[in-house]
Amino acid sequence: MKKLAVIVPLATLALAACGQGEPEPAPTPTVAAAPAKPTLPPPNEELFAEVFAKTCPDAEKVATSVCKRAGMGSDTVDCQFGVGEDENLRHKASLMAENGEWKLVDAATICAEHNSHHVDS
16 A cells, blocks of 8 residues: 555656646637727818818808717717808708718708709799
C-alpha cells in the first residue's frame, strides 16, 4: 500500500509538469463590432433649402425652415418651412437618408404643391 501512496502523488506531479512547457492556447477571437453606419449631418436651414431647390427646381425658394428627427435613431427628419417672401413655417415635408444623402419623401407631391407655376383653383 505504501508504494501505491507514493506512485499516485508522483503521477500527479508528472501530469502537472507536462502542461507547463506548452504555450497557452490562442484566445478565441471576439466578435467585431459592426462598422458604424455613416451619419449625415442633421439638416439645417441651408441644407433643407439646397435639397428642396435641387428636387423642386420650379418651386419658389425656401425662405426659412426648421427640421427635427422623427424619432431616436430614425432616418427620417420632419421639416416645416416657408417659401418665397413667407417667413412663417406654413408647409411640411420630410427628408429621408438615402444612399448617403438627404432626399425629399414624396418629392412629386411636395414639388407639385410648391411649383411656382401652380395655379390655385
